[in-house]
Amino acid sequence: MLIRNLIFWLSTKRGVTDRIARHGMKNGFARRFVAGESLAEALAASQELCSHGRNVSLNHLGENVTSEAAAREVCASYIQMVEELHAKNLNGNISIKLTQLGLDIDKELCRSMAREIAARAAALGRAIEMDMEGSVYTDVTLDIFESVQRELGNCGLAVQAYLYRTEKDLHRLAPVKPKIRLVKGAYREPKDIALQKKSEVDASYQKLTTLLLEGAAKGTFLPAIASHDWNMVAHAQAEAARLKLDKSRYEFQMTPCELLVCFAQPACRIGQRIPPACNLAVCTKPRGWLAPCTIPSSRNRSCDSWHGSPLHRPPSSPDGSPLEPGPLL
Numbered sequence: 001m002l003i004r005n006l007i008f009w010l011s012t013k014r015g016v017t018d019r020i021a022r023h024g025m026k027n028g029f030a031r032r033f034v035a036g037e038s039l040a041e042a043l044a045a046s047q048e049l050c051s052h053g054r055n056v057s058l059n060h061l062g063e064n065v066t067s068e069a070a071a072r073e074v075c076a077s078y079i080q081m082v083e084e085l086h087a088k089n090l091n092g093n094i095s096i097k098l099t100q101l102g103l104d105i106d107k108e109l110c111r112s113m114a115r116e117i118a119a120r121a122a123a124l125g126r127a128i129e130m131d132m133e134g135s136v137y138t139d140v141t142l143d144i145f146e147s148v149q150r151e152l153g154n155c156g157l158a159v160q161a162y163l164y165r166t167e168k169d170l171h172r173l174a175p176v177k178p179k180i181r182l183v184k185g186a187y188r189e190p191k192d193i194a195l196q197k198k199s200e201v202d203a204s205y206q207k208l209t210t211l212l213l214e215g216a217a218k219g220t221f222l223p224a225i226a227s228h229d230w231n232m233v234a235h236a237q238a239e240a241a242r243l244k245l246d247k248s249r250y251e252f253q254m255t256p257c258e259l260l261v262c263f264a265q266p267a268c269r270i271g272q273r274i275p276p277a278c279n280l281a282v283c284t285k286p287r288g289w290l291a292p293c294t295i296p297s298s299r300n301r302s303c304d305s306w307h308g309s310p311l312h313r314p315p316s317s318p319d320g321s322p323l324e325p326g327p328l329l
């Protein structure tokens with residue numbers, strides 16, 4: 001627990017994560033978690049995934065800017081991401097973090113930049129998604145999301161299964177017919193607002209999956225099931241079959257750890273299990289890469305722990321020998 005707290009604290013220190021990321025990219029280990037330091041690298045990774053029939057969702061890692069100038073820089077880079085995706089004719093979208101757009105400085109500033117990004121995407125016929133961050137931001141994220149989605153209609157939002165409030169939030173959002181990315185939740189939250197046990201989070205995830213897929217059947221939600229937990233994926237697939245949902249009415253999302261690169265390779269056994277309607281999240285700029293990959297609490301184990309999981313064998317070739325990491329990471 002102490003070590004997890006230390007890692008959590010370190011991950012909030014930009015100088016530390018920048019250094020880890022720099023060395024990590026140089027030495028290769030961070031490449032398992034992020035597609036590249038630059039937009040060009042992320043686009044190259046995206047091109048490869050798209051050539052294998054996947055959609056991508058581009059994301060800048062890192063959170064919480066402290067100046068308006070920094071927020072505007074991030075805003076411009078998100079717009080550039082959408083434009084580049086479009087120029088290269090790549091299937092996919094971008095996912096924004098509101099704390100990178102000045103949420104800590106001024107809610108209206110943040111809303112106007114989120115709107116600007118969504119408007120540019122809409123002009124290109126594309127969509128954006130908004131990440132959900134720690135619980136201090138839940139209300140304001142919902143407000144900004146709701147207003148931009150109501151006006152432009154091309155936004156998706158992540159919601160967290162570990163929060164008690166999420167079902168109520170989904171009922172609130174239903175009228176704007178949103179795309180909803182369902183995640184277990186990656187932040188350490190107190191027990192009065194969030195489920196603490198993996199079994200409870202999993203049960204909540206499955207319940208919300210059913211709610212979202214039933215909503216999809218009625219045209220209320222476009223659910224994106226974002227989990228690497230095959231029990232969650234299997235539950236969603238079973239519910240989609242029960243509801244006779246067309247594959248265009250829901251999707252799966254995963255992040256491109258090294259196993260997911262293998263998913264793009266037809267020879268990979270595990271790859272055969274990847275859901276056909278799967279978007280892969282591709283991250284640029286490794287700053288903060290610890291956050292999505294190793295911060296998750298014990299119920300949200302890290303990419304590293306994947307290797308030890310009896311449920312999820314490491315990617316291997318048809319003869320059982322381990323696969324080399326693919327060219328992407």
Ligand SMILES: Cc1cc2nc3c(=O)[nH]c(=O)nc-3n(C[C@H](O)[C@H](O)[C@H](O)COP(=O)(O)OP(=O)(O)OC[C@H]3O[C@@H](n4cnc5c(N)ncnc54)[C@H](O)[C@@H]3O)c2cc1C
Nearest residue numbers: 131132158183184185186226227228229253257300301306
């Ligand atoms: C596309 C996407 C977007 C996300 N957006 C948000 C967000 O906006 N807000 C937020 O709070 N959280 C977000 N998350 C993180 C999420 O909340 C979880 O912390 C994370 O996905 C781990 O939970 P799990 O559902 O994969 O299941 P777990 O029960 O944690 O893990 C299931 C199995 O998958 C393995 N695993 C875990 N992570 C990975 C990985 N990256 N690659 C391969 N195997 C893995 C585990 O080791 C375990 O064996 C996102 C996750 C994804 C995939």
